[in-house]
Each structure stands twice: as C-alpha cells, then as structure tokens.
Amino acid sequence: MGQRLDGKGKMKKRTWIYIQPPTAYEISCDICSGHNITWSEFTGCIWCYDCQKDTPGSNSIFDGPIPYEVTKLLGISFDRIDLKTGKRLYMKIKDGKILWEDTPNADDTINNV
Numbered sequence: 551m552g553q554r555l556d557g558k559g560k561m562k563k564r565t566w567i568y569i570q571p572p573t574a575y576e577i578s579c580d581i582c583s584g585h586n587i588t589w590s591e592f593t594g595c596i597w598c599y600d601c602q603k604d605t606p607g608s609n610s611i612f613d614g615p616i617p618y619e620v621t622k623l624l625g626i627s628f629d630r631i632d633l634k635t636g637k638r639l640y641m642k643i644k645d646g647k648i649l650w651e652d653t654p655n656a657d658d659t660i661n662n663v
C-alpha cells in the first residue's frame with residue numbers, strides 16, 4: 551500500500567475530501583467508465599468499487615477553468631471536509647484567490663439579494 555504500480559512514486563494520503571462525491575464533479579472511473587466510485591484515500595485519486603482500484607479517474611470539471619458562478623447555480627460545492635477534524639471548510643474567493651476557511655461565506659447571503 552502507498553506505492554504506485556506505475557512507478558510514478560509514492561501516493562500521498564489525502565488530508566481532505568470535497569464535500570460532494572466525485573460524480574458531482576463529472577468524474578467517472580477511467581478504467582471501466584463507471585460511476586460506482588468514491589474519493590480515494592490518496593490525493594488525486596478516486597476509488598472504484600467495481601474495479602477495486604485507486605485510479606486517477608476520468609476528465610472532470612477540474613480539468614478546465616471552472617465557471618464558478620455556473621457551478622454554484624448547478625448546486626456544485628467546492629467546500630471540503632478536513633479528514634483530521636471532520637470540519638467543513640468553506641471555499642471562498644478573496645482578491646481573486648481561492649482559499650478554504652472553516653467559517654461560512656458571508657458573501658453568499660449578499661449574492662441572494
């Protein structure tokens with residue numbers, strides 16, 4: 551465990567996962583094209599229940615520039631769960647930079663006006 555079979559070096563363990571399942575971000579299994587997947591314990595990977603493998607997964611919305619306002623309308627959240635604390639980390643955009651904090655985004659209420 552922890553060693554990639556393709557020789558690309560050690561796989562890093564995740565410290566967080568996105569709050570929604572990989573399929574919410576249009577990821578599918580790159581081996582069987584299935585959607586019976588969840589986040590892998592390794593960074594940059596998904597776990598396929600059908601293939602029983604950690605695998606990078608298919609192309610997803612992360613591969614291109616993410617139209618943040620569109621994803622918001624679609625109900626896609628990029629909030630994260632810190633695996634150590636179990637706390638929700640909220641994605642925020644401050645001065646054009648994306649960051650995650652453990653307090654809810656006050657801007658969200660302003661946008662709803």
Ligand SMILES: [Zn+2]
Nearest residue numbers: 579582598601
């Ligand atoms: Zn698969």
